Amino acid sequence: MTTFTGVPRAADPFPEPANDMAAPEEHDSPSEAPQPAVEEETKTFKDLGVTDVLCEACDQLGWTKPTKIQIEAIPLALQGRDIIGLAETGSGKTGAFALPILNALLETPQRLFALVLTPTRELAFQISEQFEALGSSIGVQSAVIVGGIDSMSQSLALAKKPHIVIATPGRLIDHLENTKGFNLRALKYLVMDEADRILNMDFETEVDKILKVIPRDRKTLLFSATMTKKVQKLQRAALKNPVKCAVSSKYQTVEKLQQYYLFIPSKFKDTYLVYILNELAGNSFMIFCSTCNNTQRTALLLRNLGFTAIPLHGQMSQSKRLGSLNKFKAKARSILLATDVASRGLDIPHVDVVVNFDIPTHSKDYIHRVGRTARAGRSGKSITFVTQYDVELFQRIEQLIGKKLPVFPTQDDEVMMLTERVTEAQRFARMELREHGEKKKRPREAPGDNDDTEGAIGVRNKVAGGKMKKRKGR
Ligand SMILES: Nc1ncnc2c1ncn2[C@@H]1O[C@H](COP(=O)(O)OP(=O)(O)OP(=O)(O)O)[C@@H](O)[C@H]1O
Ligand SMILES: [Mg+2]
Numbered sequence: 265m266t267t268f269t270g271v272p273r274a275a276d277p278f279p280e281p282a283n284d285m286a287a288p289e290e291h292d293s294p295s296e297a298p299q300p301a302v303e304e305e306t307k308t309f310k311d312l313g314v315t316d317v318l319c320e321a322c323d324q325l326g327w328t329k330p331t332k333i334q335i336e337a338i339p340l341a342l343q344g345r346d347i348i349g350l351a352e353t354g355s356g357k358t359g360a361f362a363l364p365i366l367n368a369l370l371e372t373p374q375r376l377f378a379l380v381l382t383p384t385r386e387l388a389f390q391i392s393e394q395f396e397a398l399g400s401s402i403g404v405q406s407a408v409i410v411g412g413i414d415s416m417s418q419s420l421a422l423a424k425k426p427h428i429v430i431a432t433p434g435r436l437i438d439h440l441e442n443t444k445g446f447n448l449r450a451l452k453y454l455v456m457d458e459a460d461r462i463l464n465m466d467f468e469t470e471v472d473k474i475l476k477v478i479p480r481d482r483k484t485l486l487f488s489a490t491m492t493k494k495v496q497k498l499q500r501a502a503l504k505n506p507v508k509c510a511v512s513s514k515y516q517t518v519e520k521l522q523q524y525y526l527f528i529p530s531k532f533k534d535t536y537l538v539y540i541l542n543e544l545a546g547n548s549f550m551i552f553c554s555t556c557n558n559t560q561r562t563a564l565l566l567r568n569l570g571f572t573a574i575p576l577h578g579q580m581s582q583s584k585r586l587g588s589l590n591k592f593k594a595k596a597r598s599i600l601l602a603t604d605v606a607s608r609g610l611d612i613p614h615v616d617v618v619v620n621f622d623i624p625t626h627s628k629d630y631i632h633r634v635g636r637t638a639r640a641g642r643s644g645k646s647i648t649f650v651t652q653y654d655v656e657l658f659q660r661i662e663q664l665i666g667k668k669l670p671v672f673p674t675q676d677d678e679v680m681m682l683t684e685r686v687t688e689a690q691r692f693a694r695m696e697l698r699e700h701g702e703k704k705k706r707p708r709e710a711p712g713d714n715d716d717t718e719g720a721i722g723v724r725n726k727v728a729g730g731k732m733k734k735r736k737g738r
Contacts, residue, residue: 303649305329312338315367321398322359325557331356331640336366341485346506348459349487352516353635353640354611357487360395361455362487365428366399368452375425377701378453378479381433381471384584385410385588387609391457395428404428411435412582422446433470440477450632451478456501458608459486459629468725477504489635492626517631517665521638523646524672525658530651534565535686537621537677540647540672541571541599547616548592549599550636554622556580556603561619561698563601564693569685573599576606595735607633613642617661620648623657627664647672 268416309319309330322330330338333351341347341364351357365378382388392406399406407421409431415438422429422443429436429448439446456462462471463486484503492498517523520609528536541549556577566573574597576588584606592600593612600606615637624630630648637644648669649659662668 272565280643284301285571307335309334309338309363313342314338314363314366315513317370317402318363318366318398319480321401322363325397327356327359328369331359332511333509334360334363336511337361337485340408340495340507340509341365341483342367344483346484346503346728347486348491348503348506348508349485349510350491350508351487351511352518353489353632354518354639355489355511355638357489358391358457358611359398360399361457361485361487362395364390365455366395366402366404369399369404369427370402370668372452373427374450374452375427376429376448376450378429378455379428379436379448379451379474380428380455380457381436381462381474382430382457383432383467383608384605385412385432385509386576386585386606387457388432389586390609390611392428392430395430399427406430407440407665409436410582412585415439419443419446433467437470437473440474448474448478448578451482451557453483453485454478455485455487457487459488459501460490460492461488461608463492463500464730466498475500477554490631506669517667518633518638518644520641520643521634521646522643523634523648523669525648525650525669526672526674527650530611530653532683533649534690535652535679535682536617536649536674537562538566538569539674540619541566542682544617544645545709547598548595548612548614549617549619550606550612550615550633551599551601551619552607552623552624552633553578553601553603555627557624557697559601562698564696565686565689566601568689568692571599573601576600576602577606578603604629604633609635610636612636613639615639616644618646623650623654624661625649627661630661631665660722697699 267556296461307330309322309327310316311709312330312335314322333349333355337347337349337360340677341361349357351360361380368414369377380388380391382391388408388410392408395404395406405424405426406428406431407418407424407426408430409418411432411434415435418435418439422439440448448693480502484501484506486498486501486503526536537551551562556579559575559577560579563573563575569641574591576585588597589598591607591612597615603623607624618637619633620630620633625631635647635713637646648658648661
């Protein structure tokens with residue numbers, strides 16, 4: 265075991281800036297593995313030092329034994345170490361930080377004990393649910409502090425001084441600055457879930473502000489399936505002699521995930537998407553698009569063809585966003601169309617197929633997107649559309665994951681037979697999108713917002729006499 269030896273907090277430079285991930289304690293190093301694999305397989309939560317009442321909670325969730333990252337990280341976190349936790353998607357990282365925090369909370373009960381920062385609102389709600397599920401029998405209270413939601417009710421929740429605060433950075437700053445009586449001066453734990461994202465440029469100002477108003481002698485836990493290698497970024501988290509718990513040495517996609525690509529001309533993307541949805545009918549899909557507009561458009565297009573599709577993107581109101589997600593989670597919709605707002609952390613076990621309709625521009629996002637399926641030992645499929653414009657990006661992805669992907673088999677003549685119907689549906693989708701945009705410009709005429717494509721069905725019926733609805737039964 266090596267450590268970030270002598271690495272003090274905050275602005276102090278690392279001794280060897282170019283080699284940060286080699287410098288921290290390499291807990292993944294085979295020669296240093298504390299126990300042989302056979303024994304690890306039989307380890308229980310109790311063996312890791314988790315207290316009985318929390319072991320029971322795990323049992324109730326059906327967690328019969330800890331996952332690899334939990335085996336690595338929990339004992340060290342219980343010893344009070346700062347942790348950089350790197351493990352593949354769907355491998356139980358949430359439990360790996362939630363359990364030691366709850367354990368410590370039981371030992372020294374305190375209000376405003378831990379803060380979990382996440383990049384997206386939906387993920388904050390999900391983490392809160394996990395804390396509540398694990399901590400219900402010990403009366404743990406948590407508050408979710410995220411944007412897009414009434415700030416007043418959040419102030420009230422904070423006034424009750426919950427044990428755990430799960431927040432997106434921006435809204436937390438609002439409360440730190442404007443909510444009387446709320447501060448995090450007694451905080452004991454800071455978690456950054458999706459840490460590489462949180463430490464990225466776009467959260468820089470917020471994270472720096474937060475770090476200034478929480479105690480320096482807190483514990484810090486960073487988790488992600490992809491971690492930044494940039495020293496300066498990690499340094500900003502002000503870790504104290506951290507240990508790196510890495511289940512895999514490089515960024516890996518999950519073993520049970522079958523990954524494919526499809527090389528097609530850009531103009532046939534919609535047609536191929538419809539073909540795939542037909543071919544794999546009966547599955548649950550998450551389809552990723554690069555912009556809010558294309559997410560909305562594609563959702564409308566698919567609905568016009570009779571698919572139960574629903575969008576989730578940043579231009580929707582928060583209540584619509586949660587509404588979409590819940591409908592998809594409840595299996596009332598079989599297709600969730602989303603931007604990268606849904607690419608990280610979301611745990612929806614029944615997702616069978618991830619489609620990268622628009623290729624991700626950041627290769628790391630690929631790992632997170634395809635990680636929405638094949639979670640917790642299940643199997644899953646991913647299909648990435650590669651057009652004539654995407655070749656370089658695709659090669660970068662293959663390089664990052666260290667794999668050459670096979671082609672998803674298609675019958676091109678069958679695909680082309682769909683062209684006419686898809687073209688018609690595209691036309692309606694464009695019309696609906698235009699009407700939707702105009703309504704937004706005239707809010708008085710459209711008091712409810714129409715983010716859910718269902719709001720636009722009326723338009724389709726008006727235009728097509730409802731005929732598209734009857735076509736194609738899916
Ligand atoms: N020890 C366990 N045994 C069985 N299931 C578990 C265990 N720990 C966690 N899980 C389940 O595994 C699923 C994935 O866990 P989680 O969301 O924490 O993954 P993650 O590693 O954070 O993934 P991501 O990188 O996508 O955020 C969840 O449904 C969770 O309930
Ligand atoms: Mg996670």
